[in-house]
Amino acid sequence: MRRGRWLAVLFCLCWLMIAAWPAGAKGENENTDELAVVTADRVNVRQGPGVPYRPLANVHRGETYRLLDVKDGWVKIEWKPNRTGWIATPYAAPVQRMEIVQEDRLRLRQEPSLDGRIIGHLAQGDRVAVIQEEGEWKQIVTNEAVGWAAASYLAAAEPLRNSQRTGVVTADSLNVRIAPSLDAERVGRLVRGEHVEIVETKQDWYKIVARSGSGGWVAADYVEMKSGQAVESEEDAVVASVSPVGVSLAAIQGNGPRRYVSRWTRGPIQALAGKTVVLDAGHGGKDGGAQSVNGVVEKALTMETAERLKEKLEMYGARVVLTRAGDDYVPLSARVAAARLYQADAFISLHYDSAADRDASGITVYYYDRFADYGLAQSFQGPFTQLSTLPFRGIAFGDYYVLRENERPSVLLELGYLSNPSDAGTVATDGYQEAVTTAIASAVRRYFE
Structure with a gap:
């Protein structure tokens, strides 16, 4: 009897353990990430x-x-x-799920509606991340935008293989970009013989991770699989590395059949090559400038903006000079003198505004000379109007010393109101700093084009 009771107790314990085991528990070999x-x-x-x-x-x-x-x-x-x-x-x-676009030039809209503004198009085969669903629409994220697409044109994507492929760079200099497009910003460069891990393929591009840990997108033509599946021969690799400027498609004659190498490029697009831009981070040192209620100080914010903007302009080939490199007090006369000394093609003074009216909000571009400065000021209208974070207040005359006494084309930018709690919370974020410096860099490019 005693043994029978123990067996009964043991049987009950087993059933309790089975009932308590999580219904959704997965085996170790399944990907639960x-x-x-x-x-x-x-x-x-x-x-x-x-x-x-x-x-x-x-x-x-x-x-x-x-x-x-x-x-x-x-x-x-x-x-x-x-x-x-x-x-x-x-x-x-x-991410709710990864999906594949089933239709070429699928419209990406700002809202989940046929009346929503079109903000871009997707190519058939694009792999996108779905983050939200609303009726017959799915909100997705691509390299270019966040928007809504019709759910009927999306299908579940196959999981990416865990085993990454290794490739070798076959060009002397290969640009790494933030997105799979020749127009995308360049974020690095690889050299011949460098090994990379290929984590994703999109049309004629590879998403790679270099041995240094940095990553981005590169043209697939210039990366050869270690197993030899990319370029057709060593001759193709050599031609890719020395491709002439201005050729978009060229035939290569050889002993074998006629072959083609497409998408030859100039390497980095130096849209601002030969141009000098002086960036003036407003205030500094004993002059702190405006300050928000939560402690954001103008002199620190303008310095951060100047440093980010310097990096972007230099990527376009510009020579960039900062009127101050740290928390230093620089007289207004010295800031203007820097523009004269370096023969600036453009002088941009960066500031954040303050007003008695706590509801005042947005970005303003100031100029002084209608003939020398207004063209530069106008170039900011398009990029700033497209910013969704803060309203663009427009272009206005400004009787500021760094504009009035400046002999070079110059503007003064007020990039948000620190006296407005909402503006102040926005301008101090990484997202805003990235967006506004991208807009300024775009404006400078427009001016010189």
């Missing part, structure tokens, strides 16, 4: 969940990463193998 997708142009990955933590890297819109944790408005991701960091939740979203 969640993904987060980046929703802004360029976002800092930080060491910890907060702005004071040191930036480790940049990630870009449309890129997906393993989602590890969510904490106090921050998302923890694995941004490269065995390396983790945090990004702010306004610039990332959990």
Whole structure:
């Protein structure tokens, strides 16, 4: 009897354990990783969940990463193998699923409606991250935008293979871009013989991770699989590396059949080559400028904007001079003298506004000389109008010393009101700083084109 009771107890315990086992538990071999997708142009990955933590890297819109944790408005991701960091939740979203576009030139809209403004088009075969559904529409993230597409033209994507392919760069100099397009911003460069891991293929582009940990998109023509599946021969690789300027499609004669190498490019597009731009970060040192109620100081913000903008303009080939390189007090006369000394093709003074009216909001471009400055000021109208974060207040005459006494084409930009709590919270974010400096760089390019 005693043994029978023990067997009965043991039987009951087994059933209790089976009932308590999670219904959704998965085997170790199944992929249970969640993904987060980046929703802004360029976002800092930080060491910890907060702005004071040191930036480790940049990630870009449309890129997906393993989602590890969510904490106090921050998302923890694995941004490269065995390396983790945090990004702010306004610039990332959990991925519901990855899907493939089934229709060429599928319209991407601002709202989930046929009346929604068209903000772009998708190509058949594009792999996109779905972050939300509403009726017959799905909100998706691509490298170029976040928008809504008709759900009927999307289909579930096959999971990416865990085993990455290794490639070798076959060109002397290969541009790495933030998106699979020749018009996308260049974020790095690889040299012949460098090994990369290919993590995604999109039409004629590879998404790669270099041994240094940096990544982006490169033209597939100039990367050869270690197994020899990319370019047809060593001759093709040599021609790709020395391709002449201005040729879009050329025939190569040889002993074998006639072959073609397409999409030859000039390398980095130096739209501002030969131009000198002086960036004037407003205030500094003992002159702190405006200050928001939550402690954002104008002199620190203008310096951050100037440094980001300098990097972008230099990528376009410009020679960029800063009127101050740190928290230094620089007299107005010295700022104007820098424009004269370096024979600036454009002088841009960066500021953040303040007003007694706490509702005052937005961006303003100021000029002084109708003939010398107005053309430069006008170039900002398009890029600033397209910014969705703050309203563009327009172009106005401004009797400021750095404009009035300047002999070079010059403008003064007020990039938001620190006296407005909403503006102040916006302008201090990574997303705004990235968006506004991209708009300024675009305006400068327009001016010189």
